[in-house]
Amino acid sequence: MSIQFNDETFRDDYTFRNSDWAINRFPFPFHEDHYMYSVNMEQHRGGPEGSVFEKRFDVDEHYVAEMRDRAQVLADDPLRCQSLPHMTLAGWDLLELIMVSKSEDYPDLFELHRDDDKWRWVNKPLGIDDSFTFMDETTLPYGPMEYITRQTQGDFAVLDQRDDNLWMDAGMITTQADWSLDFDIGMNFFEWHAPVPKANEMGIFVRALKFLMSVQQGAPARRLNWTMTVNPLLDTSPENYHKWGIQKTQMTPENVGEKQHLRVELQTFFRLPRSNGLVFPIRCYLISLDDLTSIPKWGRRLHRVIRDLPEELATYKGFIDNRPMIIDYLAKVDNGAETSPGIWPDLHLEPDAKA
Amino acid sequence: MSGVEKIAVRVTNIVPLNALVTRFEFKRSDGLHFPTFSGGAHVVVEMQDGEILRRNPYSLMSDPADQSQYAISVRRDDEGRGGSLFMHRSVSVGDEMLISNPVNLFALDLRARKHLMIAGGIGITPFMAQIKQLSRTNGNWELHYASRNAALASYGSELMAQHPNGVHIYYDDDKQSIALEALLKGQPLGTHLYICGPKGMINWVRDTAKKAGWPHEAIHYEEFLAPQSGKPFEVKLAQSSMVIQVGENQSLLEAIEAAGVDAPYLCRGGACGQCETAVIGYDGKFLHNDHWLTNEEKASGHKIMPCVSRFEGKTLVLDR
Numbered sequence: 001m002s003i004q005f006n007d008e009t010f011r012d013d014y015t016f017r018n019s020d021w022a023i024n025r026f027p028f029p030f031h032e033d034h035y036m037y038s039v040n041m042e043q044h045r046g047g048p049e050g051s052v053f054e055k056r057f058d059v060d061e062h063y064v065a066e067m068r069d070r071a072q073v074l075a076d077d078p079l080r081c082q083s084l085p086h087m088t089l090a091g092w093d094l095l096e097l098i099m100v101s102k103s104e105d106y107p108d109l110f111e112l113h114r115d116d117d118k119w120r121w122v123n124k125p126l127g128i129d130d131s132f133t134f135m136d137e138t139t140l141p142y143g144p145m146e147y148i149t150r151q152t153q154g155d156f157a158v159l160d161q162r163d164d165n166l167w168m169d170a171g172m173i174t175t176q177a178d179w180s181l182d183f184d185i186g187m188n189f190f191e192w193h194a195p196v197p198k199a200n201e202m203g204i205f206v207r208a209l210k211f212l213m214s215v216q217q218g219a220p221a222r223r224l225n226w227t228m229t230v231n232p233l234l235d236t237s238p239e240n241y242h243k244w245g246i247q248k249t250q251m252t253p254e255n256v257g258e259k260q261h262l263r264v265e266l267q268t269f270f271r272l273p274r275s276n277g278l279v280f281p282i283r284c285y286l287i288s289l290d291d292l293t294s295i296p297k298w299g300r301r302l303h304r305v306i307r308d309l310p311e312e313l314a315t316y317k318g319f320i321d322n323r324p325m326i327i328d329y330l331a332k333v334d335n336g337a338e339t340s341p342g343i344w345p346d347l348h349l350e351p352d353a354k355a
Numbered sequence: 356m357s358g359v360e361k362i363a364v365r366v367t368n369i370v371p372l373n374a375l376v377t378r379f380e381f382k383r384s385d386g387l388h389f390p391t392f393s394g395g396a397h398v399v400v401e402m403q404d405g406e407i408l409r410r411n412p413y414s415l416m417s418d419p420a421d422q423s424q425y426a427i428s429v430r431r432d433d434e435g436r437g438g439s440l441f442m443h444r445s446v447s448v449g450d451e452m453l454i455s456n457p458v459n460l461f462a463l464d465l466r467a468r469k470h471l472m473i474a475g476g477i478g479i480t481p482f483m484a485q486i487k488q489l490s491r492t493n494g495n496w497e498l499h500y501a502s503r504n505a506a507l508a509s510y511g512s513e514l515m516a517q518h519p520n521g522v523h524i525y526y527d528d529d530k531q532s533i534a535l536e537a538l539l540k541g542q543p544l545g546t547h548l549y550i551c552g553p554k555g556m557i558n559w560v561r562d563t564a565k566k567a568g569w570p571h572e573a574i575h576y577e578e579f580l581a582p583q584s585g586k587p588f589e590v591k592l593a594q595s596s597m598v599i600q601v602g603e604n605q606s607l608l609e610a611i612e613a614a615g616v617d618a619p620y621l622c623r624g625g626a627c628g629q630c631e632t633a634v635i636g637y638d639g640k641f642l643h644n645d646h647w648l649t650n651e652e653k654a655s656g657h658k659i660m661p662c663v664s665r666f667e668g669k670t671l672v673l674d675r
Contacts, residue, residue, distance in 0.1 A: 086465035089492070135491075162464050163572050214621060214629055217390050218360035218456040274419065274488075276393040276462040 002108060005064040005125060011072075016232035018291050022061055026287050027052045028295075028343045029224040029264050033304040035313075037204055041211055044222035044268050048344075052266055053222070056101040057152060058283065059109065064125050066153050066175070066234065073174040073235050074150075079182045080237075081146050083158070083170035090158050090170060091145030092135055093272035094279050098148045123151055145170055154266075154283030157181075159189075161213060161276055168192055175234040175284045177227045177263060178318065183238070197312045215269050215278060222268040228319040228326070229263040232286045236263075251322055256329045257290040260322070262302065289326070293333045295345045300337060303330035360456045361401075362389070364425070366448050372428065376477060376509045377443055380417075380426045384451055388422035392457035394485030395577070398425065399455040399623060404441045407605070408612070411438040412623050414551075414577075415457060416483035416510075420491060425454070428509060430477040435581055436604045458621050461551065461577035463488070468545030470496040473533065473560050475552020479509055481577060482551065486518070497521050499538065501556070504528040535560065539567050550576040580625040580644055582606035585665045591672045592616060593635050607661035611675060618661070618675060625663035632661055632673050639668010 008015045018026070047053025052060070073080055083091055099121055103112035111122035117134040128151065132139035140147045149156045149172035158170035165188040173181035184192040189209050215221055229236055230248045251259050266283040293299035306314075307327050314320045340346045364381035371377045383389060392415055402409040413427035432439045446452070461481050463470060470489060472482045479500055489496045498518075502508035504526050514522045525531040539548075548569060550560045557576045564574050584604050591598050592611065601610040608630055611618045621629040625645030634657055643653040645660035652658050659666070659673070 089465060160465070161462070210628070214627070216360060216456055216458060216621075217392070273391040273457070274393055275465065276396075276459045 003059065003061055003063070003125075006061045008062070008065045010065070010069045010232055010234040014231050014233075016062070016065070016286065018287055019061060023287065023291050023294060024345060025051055025060075026292070027224055027264050027266055027285055028292075028298050028301075028345075029226045030301050030305050031341065031343050033301050033339055034308050035305045040223045041208075041221045041269075042223070044220040044270075052283075052285065055105040056220070056268075057098055057105070057154075057281070058266070059102070059106055059125075059153065063153055067126060067151060069234055070150060070172075070174045077239060080174045081149070081172045082181055082185050083143055083145050084186065087145070087158055087160065087170035087275075087277070088137065088143065090160070090272050090275035090277035090279070091143055093274050093277065094156065094158060095144040095148040096134070097270060097272070097279070098152050102152075126151055146172060152281075154281045157280040157282065158272075159278040159280060161278055164213070165189055166209065166212060166278060174237075176237055176282070177229075177265065177284075178236050178238055178241070180238045195316075197316050212269060212278060215271050217271045217273050220268055220270045222266065225265040225267055227263050227317040228322075229261045229286065230259050230322070232261055232288070234284060234286075248318070248322060251325060253325060253328065256322075256325050257293070258288055260289045260326055260329070261286045262289070262292055289329060293330070295347070296333070296350050297339050297346055299330060299333035300335070301339045303327065303334040306330060361453045362456060364452055364454055366446060366450045366452065367424065369446070369448055372509045373507050375507060376428050376430050378416075378426055378428045379442065379446065380424055381452070381454065382424050389425055390456060391422060392419045392484075393459050393462055394419055394488035395461035395463060395481045396457035396459035396484070397461075397481075397622070398427070398457055399621075400427070400442075401453040402438060402441045402446075404437060404445070407437075407609070409436075409438045409441060409609070410620075410623055411442075411581075414461075414480040414484070416480040418487040419484050420488070428477065428480050428483075432581065436584055438581075458627075460622055460627055461549070461575065463549075464547045464573075464575065466545075467547035467573075468495065469543055469547070470494060471538075471542060471546050471548050472496060472498045473548070473550045473552070473556070474498065474500040475556040476502060476507075477509070478550075478552030478556075478577075480551075482549070483510060483514075485549075486514070486521075490518075497523075499523045499525070499533050501525045501527065501531075501533060501552070535563050536567065539564055539569065547573045547575065550574075551578070554578060577626070578624075578646070580646070580663045582609075582623075582663045583642075583644055583665065585642065586667055588666050588668070588671065590666070591670065592675045593672055594675055601665070606663065607659070607665060611661060616675060620662060623662045625660055628660075630660055630662050632659055632675050633657065634659055635672040635674050637666070637668065637671045639666055639671065641666055 010016055052058045099112045102110040109124050113120040119134050120131045122129045155175050156172045157168055159166040160169040168184045168187050171181045193205055230251055233244055236244055264285045268281050270279050272279055314323050340349050363384040365384050367382045368380035397412045397414045399410050399412050415425055416428050417426035429439050429442045431443045463485055474482050508524055511524050525533055548564055550557050557578050561574055587603050588601050595616045599610050599614045601607050619629045621627040628647045642665040644663040647660050648658055
């Protein structure tokens with residue numbers, strides 16, 4: 001299908017909306033009625049047709065608006081995009097990976113024409129048609145990582161692999177769940193994960209690092225992560241907490257269904273061939289509770305997950321104060337019926353499903 | 356699935372370089388481009404040697420940016436278990452083979468102000484690719500390459516001709532050797548040291564650098580261990596509930612694979628840690644040959660690296 005791009009905002013008047021298409025393909029992250037951390041990695045090699053897992057870099061109706069929001073964040077705070085000097089080669093790796101993937105996966109939207117190192121990139125949704133020399137930074141308006149990630153939804157952490165560890169040495173981070181590239185730049189895997197409760201004593205990070213360091217060329221991986229965000233705000237950064245933190249206090253039982261959003265990150269991992277680095281795209285999907293509960297299975301399951309979540313996780317994810325209000329809202333849609341295994345909507349299993 | 360993504364290739368050229376070393380060049384069977392790779396990467400080559408499926412790692416020595424072909428150089432090991440002999444004797448131009456995607460366990464540290472490379476014998480191969488990579492980006496590097504004599508110095512004259520200022524070659528037969536202490540002393544701050552060659556050379560260079568105060572993070576080395584032959588032994592695989600025999604010239608990992616059990620691996624040379632396997636019980640003695648487990652882990656009897664390590668004794672039960 002050809003995508004209709006929304007004209008919408010992720011700030012101020014918050015005109016962000018999910019169409020029925022976007023609701024039905026939302027990456028609901030809970031495969032059962034409770035939640036605990038796990039590494040939960042799987043291969044990132046396609047998925048059901050139309051799902052967010054199908055393409056290497058999913059493009060949806062929010063693309064153009066998200067890129068506009070990113071440009072605004074960068075204009076206000078250029079440090080959201082940083083690349084240490086040794087990461088330029090990894091930046092070219094990433095540019096190549098995204099251009100090749102998008103032009104193959106969405107030929108109606110993106111074109112890549114290559115004649116040795118003379119490349120031409122056409123991005124129709126954003127109205128870009130640039131010719132440049134591959135591996136020659138002077139022929140692009142930005143460094144290679146910044147150039148391509150200004151045109152790709154999701155945050156990008158570009159990691160160097162050395163000394164049996166991964167290092168946060170470059171990134172484009174404007175849609176983050178309350179962490180800061182400017183703070184984490186140059187840190188290793190254990191350093192930047194230090195704030196996460198419980199996971200360390202569970203030995204999760206040692207296992208996750210071992211897995212990530214052996215992610216191979218041609219064999220990308222993925223997992224889902226989640227949190228809760230009040231208002232459809234992409235930029236929930238520590239730098240701007242003074243602007244968005246206050247919004248958490250503006251929720252009422254009347255507006256919770258509209259304001260409270262489930263925020264899901266589709267995290268993928270690709271080995272970068274020329275640099276031997278690892279890129280970690282973190283793609284953010286938002287859905288309001290009103291829209292989410294239009295899928296009955298998801299409403300019931302989210303109620304049980306949020307209700308039973310350990311206190312320290314609700315605190316870490318930043319919604320402990322609003323949890324009672326969220327549970328009250330969700331309890332109304334939980335009739336106690338069973339939920340089917342797996343993350344899919346399974347509308348045909350609902351009692352009032354139309355044949 | 357265990358291991359790595361595989362690529363079907365055709366042997367397009369076989370070039371004997373000297374009495375011991377032969378270069379094998381591959382193109383993709385499907386006519387597509389190979390992935391680019393980073394200098395220092397290896398591929399695992401699958402060889403159907405009669406009944407035995409051998410999988411040996413070889414460093415890619417072609418230009419990492421050249422997606423039209425891959426090349427490896429194989430040193431014949433007459434005392435080995437047979438992988439290199441199979442490549443030398445049984446592989447012909449036009450043969451179809453399977454290789455893995457590139458895996459890099461010997462990558463350049465791209466922060467280095469200078470890359471100082473020490474090669475011994477066939478250990479030159481990963482540096483061939485790294486030098487091509489660095490030459491493209493005007494990287495600062497220097498190679499010191501020890502070989503028995505000029506005839507056996509694979510790619511020596513080619514390297515000297517292309518990089519007369521960066522390459523220094525030493526011949527054992529002429530009693531030439533690297534003046535290592537002086538060499539290490541004269542390096543600018545921010546230099547990283549890379550070593551690939553025989554075990555004795557790796558230990559010598561690492562020890563000398565350590566004594567000279569080089570930081571641990573600035574010293575990189577790669578030594579692929581070939582699995583050693585040894586006495587046959589019997590292993591019980593608990594998860595798969597089967598008992599398998601490991602032959603004299605077979606590694607434990609190969610025996611597990613031959614029994615149809617899917618086991619993880621990457622380097623097959625005791626370095627990467629992927630095949631680490633838990634020991635459930637044993638009565639006997641481990642022959643640990645890997646670089647992965649710590650001495651404490653080796654002594655504990657709880658873990659084994661089946662790609663290169665063996666066992667002698669009555670019973671061994673693995674969690675596999």
